[in-house]
Amino acid sequence: MTAIDVTGARTPEAAGVITGARERIDALDDRIIGLIQERVAVSAVIQEARIASGGRRVNLSREMDVLGHYREALGKPGTALAMTLLELCRGKI
Numbered sequence: 001m002t003a004i005d006v007t008g009a010r011t012p013e014a015a016g017v018i019t020g021a022r023e024r025i026d027a028l029d030d031r032i033i034g035l036i037q038e039r040v041a042v043s044a045v046i047q048e049a050r051i052a053s054g055g056r057r058v059n060l061s062r063e064m065d066v067l068g069h070y071r072e073a074l075g076k077p078g079t080a081l082a083m084t085l086l087e088l089c090r091g092k093i
C-alpha cells in the first residue's frame with residue numbers, strides 16, 4: 001500500500017503532510033496515555049489514604065469539581081472525557 005492509500009490523500013504532498021502530522025499525534029497520544037496512567041496512580045494514593053482512615057473511596061463533591069474543570073476547558077465533550085477518566089481512576093460506581 002502506498003503512502004497515498006494509507007492516508008487517504010490524493011497527492012504525494014498531502015500524503016507527506018498527513019504522515020508527518022500522524023507521527024506527532026502518535027507521540028502526543030503516548031504522552032497523554034502516560035499522563036493518564038500517572039493520574040490513575042495519584043488518584044489511587046488519595047483513595048487508599050481515605051479508605052484506610054475509615055472513609056469512602058468516592059467523593060462526589062470533588063468529582064463535581066473535576067467535571068466542571070474539564071467542561072469549562074473543553075465544553076460538553078469535556079464532561080464525558082472527565083467521566084471516563086474518573087472511571088479509570090476509581091472504577092465504576
Ligand SMILES: C=C(O[C@@H]1C=C(C(=O)O)C=C[C@H]1O)C(=O)O
Nearest residue numbers: 043046057058059062063089090
Ligand atoms: C482522588 C480522589 O478520590 C476519588 C477520585 C477522584 C479523581 O480521580 O479525581 C475524585 C474524587 C474521588 O471520587 C479525591 O478525592 O481527590
